[in-house]
Amino acid sequence: MDENKREELLDIIKDLNGYLFYLKEMGIEYIPIKAEARDERQETGINSPSLVTEPALSLSKGHLSPNISPSSEESLQLLKEEIGDCRRCKLYKGRTQIVFGVGNPKAGLVFVGEAPGRDEDLQGEPFVGDAGQLLTKIIESMGIKRQDVYIANVVKCRPPNNRNPEQDEIESCEPFLIKQLAIIKPKIICALGTFAAQTLLKTKEKISLLRGNFYFYHDIKVMPTFHPAYLLRNPGDKRLVWEDMKKIMKELNLKGRLNG
Ligand code: URA
Numbered sequence: 001m002d003e004n005k006r007e008e009l010l011d012i013i014k015d016l017n018g019y020l021f022y023l024k025e026m027g028i029e030y031i032p033i034k035a036e037a038r039d040e041r042q043e044t045g046i047n048s049p050s051l052v053t054e055p056a057l058s059l060s061k062g063h064l065s066p067n068i069s070p071s072s073e074e075s076l077q078l079l080k081e082e083i084g085d086c087r088r089c090k091l092y093k094g095r096t097q098i099v100f101g102v103g104n105p106k107a108g109l110v111f112v113g114e115a116p117g118r119d120e121d122l123q124g125e126p127f128v129g130d131a132g133q134l135l136t137k138i139i140e141s142m143g144i145k146r147q148d149v150y151i152a153n154v155v156k157c158r159p160p161n162n163r164n165p166e167q168d169e170i171e172s173c174e175p176f177l178i179k180q181l182a183i184i185k186p187k188i189i190c191a192l193g194t195f196a197a198q199t200l201l202k203t204k205e206k207i208s209l210l211r212g213n214f215y216f217y218h219d220i221k222v223m224p225t226f227h228p229a230y231l232l233r234n235p236g237d238k239r240l241v242w243e244d245m246k247k248i249m250k251e252l253n254l255k256g257r258l259n260g
Contacts, residue, residue: 071105072105072106072184073105075105076100076101076183079176079179079180079183083098083156086156086157088172089157089168089172089173091157091158091159091165094159094160095121095158096122098156098157099121099124099158101126101150102125102151103146103151104150105183106184107148107149107150108188108252109144109187109189109190109248110149110180110181110186110190111149111190112152112190112191112192113135113151113153113193113196113227114153114154114194114227115155115157115159115162116158117162118158119132120158121157126151130229130232131228134232135151135192141242141256141257142256142257143249143254143256150180150184150186153177154170154174154177154195155173155195157169174199177199181217187220187221187252188221188223188248188251188252189217189221190248191223191224192225192226193226193230194207194227201215201217201224207224207225210224211224211225211240211241211244212247214247225240226240226241
């Protein structure tokens, strides 16, 4: 085989390795491999460890070379591309743009909200309106910056007139939140408000009862708390949210700006 062809094939294998790593991040442990793949390998003479296992390819047993696996940032970018110009639910009709998520792809703390509002829909970033400004203040009072955490929503397109997301919309969009969390692997998720808490914890329990306690989403601790938009209407409950943030700060060894 000539050198150019060989180089080309090695590039393809590199890309494939990246894709397989991405699948693994998504929780897909095995994929079937066709017998022809094995035969082609014999022809090309390239022994890619990620292509040779049969009858199924295990993605969790060291077949992937770590130095060419995509970073969390790259995996999030791939996920964004997978969402594409999403029309999986009816919300695409009224959106300006999809609001994917923002922040540190390796954040130890992820905030999950409900759905983009008008400002988020226009700017393409979660929590940038009034509620978002309050969230930023809450984050800063924990002694960290907005860029240190990751912020996403359960639903990535704005519901018309900011109505609550409907069940079918949540179900269409939730897989992408699950994948975001699988890529970022935070230590703690802070679920902001009813929809985030109920979606992540698969419960119908009220946020007022859920808040203030840690639960588990897979092996990640989840702290449900009141949504910042609720706090704008009920500022007296900011005190309770601060109690919840202190519990998160303790888990993450954060000192906070306001001395405990
Ligand atoms: N409310 C949310 O739940 N998410 C946003 O991004 C903005 C407001």
